[in-house]
Structure formats: C-alpha cells, structure tokens
Amino acid sequence: MLLIRDEKTLSKEIDSLRKSGKLINFIPTMGNLHLGHSSLFKKSENTEEIRVVSIFVNPLQFNDNRDFDNYPRTIESDKKKLLAERVDVLFLPDAQIINVVKFAFRLGHIARKLCGVDRSGHFEGVAKIILKFLDIIKPDSITLGEKDYQQLLVIKKIIKDLKLKTEVRSYPTIRNKEGIAFSSRNKLLGKKIFLAKYIPTIFKQINLEILEGSFELRRLNYFKDFLEKSGVDRVHYLEILNEKNLSKVKKIPCISRIFIAISISGVRLIDNVRIESKLTCSRDGQIKIYKDINS
Ligand code: AMP
Numbered sequence: 001m002l003l004i005r006d007e008k009t010l011s012k013e014i015d016s017l018r019k020s021g022k023l024i025n026f027i028p029t030m031g032n033l034h035l036g037h038s039s040l041f042k043k044s045e046n047t048e049e050i051r052v053v054s055i056f057v058n059p060l061q062f063n064d065n066r067d068f069d070n071y072p073r074t075i076e077s078d079k080k081k082l083l084a085e086r087v088d089v090l091f092l093p094d095a096q097i098i099n100v101v102k103f104a105f106r107l108g109h110i111a112r113k114l115c116g117v118d119r120s121g122h123f124e125g126v127a128k129i130i131l132k133f134l135d136i137i138k139p140d141s142i143t144l145g146e147k148d149y150q151q152l153l154v155i156k157k158i159i160k161d162l163k164l165k166t167e168v169r170s171y172p173t174i175r176n177k178e179g180i181a182f183s184s185r186n187k188l189l190g191k192k193i194f195l196a197k198y199i200p201t202i203f204k205q206i207n208l209e210i211l212e213g214s215f216e217l218r219r220l221n222y223f224k225d226f227l228e229k230s231g232v233d234r235v236h237y238l239e240i241l242n243e244k245n246l247s248k249v250k251k252i253p254c255i256s257r258i259f260i261a262i263s264i265s266g267v268r269l270i271d272n273v274r275i276e277s278k279l280t281c282s283r284d285g286q287i288k289i290y291k292d293i294n295s
Pocket residue numbers: 028029030031035036037039040143144145146147148171172173174175181182183184
C-alpha cells in the first residue's frame with residue numbers, strides 16, 4: 001500500500017497507475033475504521049480497480065470545536081486494517097489541504113434540510129473537501145455509504161452539476177447485531193450506547209405501523225418525546241422524506257426514508273432507513289402505502 005501525504009505526489013502516482021490502464025476507485029473516510037468502512041472497501045476488492053482511500057478529519061465540516069477535537073483518531077490501527085484489506089493507496093493529507101480549497105458552488109435545498117438546519121456550513125465543508133479530492137484524484141468511481149444519506153445526495157449533486165465523469169456507487173448501512181449502525185462516534189457513548197439501540201427499534205416500529213395501515217406524521221412527535229424521556233439529550237430531527245430529493249412526502253407516490261439525528265451525552269448520531277413500499281401523504285398528514293392497482 002502506498003501511503004501518500006501530499007497532493008502532488010498523489011496526482012503523479014495516480015497518473016502513472018492510470019497509464020497502466022487501471023480504473024481508479026476512491027473511498028473517502030474520516031478514519032477510525034470499522035465494519036461499515038470495510039464493507040465499502042470490499043465492494044471493489046475483486047475488480048481490477050485501484051482503490052484509493054483517504055483519511056481526513058475535515059475541520060470544515062465540524063461546526064463544534066469540541067466535536068472535532070473528540071473525533072476518534074486511530075491512524076496506526078487504521079493503516080493495519082487497510083493493509084489487511086489490500087487497499088492500494090492511502091491518502092493522508094495534512095491539515096493545510098483546506099487552505100487551498102476554492103469553492104463557488106450552490107448546494108441548493110438538499111443541503112438545507114435535516115443536518116443542514118442545525119449544522120450550519122456542514123455540507124459546504126463536506127463539498128469543499130470532496131471537490132478538492134475529486135480534483136486531485138479524478139476517480140472513475142467514488143464509493144459512499146447510505147449511512148450518510150444526505151451527504152451522498154450532496155456529493156451526487158456536485159458530480160452531476162459539474163458534469164464530472166465519476167460514477168457514484170452507494171451501499172447500505174452495516175449494523176451490529178442489535179441493529180445499531182457502525183459509527184466512529186459510537187465509542188464516545190460509553191455505557192450510554194444502550195440509548196442508540198432505540199434508533200433501530202423506532203425504525204422498525206414506524207415501518208410496522210405504516211405497513212399496518214395508516215400512519216399520521218404527528219406520530220413522529222410521540223417517538224421524539226419517547227427518546228427524550230428515555231435519556232437522549234436531544235432529537236434534532238425525526239422525519240420521513242422522499243429519498244430522491246429530501247422533499248416532503250405528498251400525494252404523488254414516492255420511495256421514502258426515515259431520517260433521524262439525536263445527541264447522547266453531546267455525541268451526535270445520525271441514521272436512516274429505507275421504507276420499501278411507495279408512500280403517499282394526504283394534506284392532513286396521513287401516510288399510506290401506495291398500492292399500484294396495475295401491479
Ligand atoms: P466517515 O468515516 O464516517 O466519514 O464515513 C466514510 C464513509 O463510510 C461514508 O461514505 C459513510 O457513509 C460510510 N459509512 C460510515 N458508517 C457506515 C456504516 N455503518 N455502514 C456503511 N457505510 C458506512
């Protein structure tokens with residue numbers, strides 16, 4: 001595995017690898033690698049592609065200094081995992097990479113929903129670093145997890161709007177046996193990890209109630225209250241939105257997801273899950289499964 005810290009060397013190495021006829025697959029991360037990350041590395045393992053992984057805890061996407069300082073950094077064990085995964089290139093840029101980031105791009109309404117509401121500047125920070133990485137690496141494909149679903153939509157938008165040739169590949173969230181999504185922040189929860197178990201439980205319950213007939217949107221308030229009464233510091237949002245563009249579910253049937261962000265002891269967790277049937281929602285907030293009479 002090549003370990004590269006500066007962008008010029010990375011560009012040069014990638015150019016020479018590309019000349020040998022290989023395609024470049026890029027997998028950006030913030031490190032503290034877990035099984036969710038490994039699942040992404042494995043997706044392109046048996047292809048002929050060169051796998052480039054970046055590890056960079058991007059200060060531009062943290063709106064809270066404490067969150068940035070506390071983010072788990074485990075570079076030595078990450079390197080070992082990447083070697084075991086037989087990743088070809090690890091890009092470990094210095095902090096000053098962000099000083100040279102140019103940015104003049106409108107992310108639009110997708111970046112203003114969900115995490116965009118109370119993490120001001122977060123998606124602009126994500127977009128800046130991703131644009132920088134895409135500019136250096138010019139990957140043929142980028143591999144992303146649905147765990148950060150809103151981020152996935154933002155990156156798709158950047159690539160589409162700038163007409164870049166990078167194919168976006170996205171993959172489902174990997175969970176532990178209790179249904180908790182693997183996340184680098186989980187280890188910051190200590191004993192309070194039990195509260196994170198409520199997320200998959202609530203997803204299951206909402207899915208069940210929708211399947212059973214009708215589900216009123218205001219029922220989501222019940223689950224928010226439940227979480228806050230159970231010891232979660234704050235529910236930042238719990239919403240059911242159209243997965244294509246994060247707009248509200250309306251009369252026209254659409255595939256949706258349940259999105260949640262909560263804080264436990266100051267640690268923010270996000271998660272989402274797809275609802276497999278198409279949904280409609282009436283003006284008074286009744287969610288129903290759409291049954292196509294032709295199918
Ligand atoms: P991060 O290091 O948290 O910035 O995540 C790097 C990439 O791994 C992103 O594309 C995430 O969506 C993805 N990812 C994080 N956690 C998981 C998980 N539990 N399952 C699948 N992908 C994940």
